[in-house]
Amino acid sequence: MGYAKVLLGVVLVTALAATSTAQTKLNKGATCPALIDYVSLNNTNITAIQSLFQVKKFRNLLGANNLPTSTPSDKNVNATEKIRIPFTCMCTNGTGVSNRKPVYKVQKDDFMYHIAKEVFSGLLTFQQIADVNGVPDPNQxxxxxxxxxxxxCSCDIVNGIKVVHNGILVDKGSTVEGIAKQYGTNLTTLLTLNNMTDPSKLQAGQVLDIPLPVIGIKLMLKCLFVPCSSNVNSSSLDYPFLLANGTYVYTAYNCVKLQCEPSGLKSTNSDWTTCPAMQCQGADSLFIGNKTSSGCNQTSCVYSGFTSKSILTSLVTESICPAPSAAWKIGFQGLGWNFFLFISIQLILFLSLHLS
Known part of the structure; x- marks a missing residue:
């Protein structure tokens, strides 16, 4: 009888827990990497955009847009073309804004509405610019x-997972459902992040917060375009590491390109005449970004961070063979938690009748 009661409790708690929805939590008083889409009203070039948003390194802008490192600095950008801007977000008191950059120098005949709506393509309002700069009269x-x-911007943790937040400008005719599908998220998450209750109220030109999945942060996740993993540990000089899938950055004094290979660039560390070896210990032929397979096991040499003296690597082995019951698992997952809850209730009724 005692065993039956314990079992009933475990089954009931498990069933109820399975139906709960994870909440979005705010990481207050933090800074984090963020992205925002920019659309110039006129034809321009990528260097002019870098200058406008004061992106420190040209290659950071290339990486945010997954453009080849060979992209020329005078590459044309059409008026309708979206360029993703990387910047540092500062989050305090439940809100996030870019960390004191960019700074715009007022030109002759400028007015605040023009700066907000046309120079920065409506990414913010003229009143927001006036408020943070202490300008009492936006016309002056x-x-x-x-x-x-x-x-x-935002540094929110979404459903218990760190993400890179990307602000997008909503196109005419877009829907919240369509945007959620495009970016691999769901309707509820987008509505919660953007403080929306009615998806039909979405407007063209609105800035919508999109959570992008990341690599790194001590998680074993596959890079999107290059077959490697990242496992940055807490001793690394670039920890904590946040990088949105579909982008890349240079780290380890420019010696490593993530995603996920030696950069081929000259090191910026004056103590390194050449970049250190990026070979995994215990695997003579494996360097960062390399992998080897044996049967069902695939072993990869992954980037794990860097110190002032060396680049850290580690070996990661994972199974590449399908699980024996994969088809059954897919079928079960497709049924969803409502099915699980139904079975749990039936089990509770059975135990109550036969074990009391």
Whole structure:
């Protein structure tokens, strides 16, 4: 009888827990990498965009857009073309804005609405610019005056998982459902992140917060375009490491390109005449980004961080053979938790009748 009661409790708690929805939590007082889409009203080039948003390194802009490292600095950008801007987000008191950059110098005949709506393509309002800069009258700005442009962003943890937040400009005719499908998320998550209750209220030109999956953060996740993994540990100088899938960055003094290979660039560390070896110990032929297979096991040499003296690597082995019951698992998952809950209730009724 005692055993039956314990079993009933375990089954009931498990069933109820399975139906709960994970909540979005705010990481307050933090900074994090963020992205935002920009669409210039006029034809321009990628260097002009880098200058406007004060992206420190040209290759950071290339990486955010997954453009080849050979991309010329005068590459044309059409007026309708979206360029993803990488920047640092500062989150305090439940809101996030870009961390004191970019700064815009007012030009002759500029006015605040023009700066917000046309120069920065409606990514924020003129009143937001006025508020953070302490400008009492948005109509009273002077040539040469410097204005901090507070790009909207977030450092929220979404459903218990760290993400890179990407602000997008909503196109005419878009729907929340369609955007969720495009970016691999769901309707509920997008509505929660953007404080929306009615998806039909979505408007063209609105900035929508999109959570992008990341690699790194001590998680074993596959890079999207290159067959490798990242397992950055807490001793690394680039920890914590957040990188959105579909982008790349240079790290380890420019010696490593993630995703996920030696960069081929000259090291920026004056103590390194050449980049250190990126070979995994215990695997003579494996370097960062390499893998080997034996039967059902695949072993990869992965980037694990760097110190002032060396680049850290580790070996990761995973099974590449399908699980014996994969088809059954897929079928079960397709039934969803409602089926699980139904079975659990039936089991509870059975135990109550036969074990009491």
């Amino acid at each position: 700005i002077n040539p040469g005056q410097e204005l901090w442009i507070p790009l909207p």
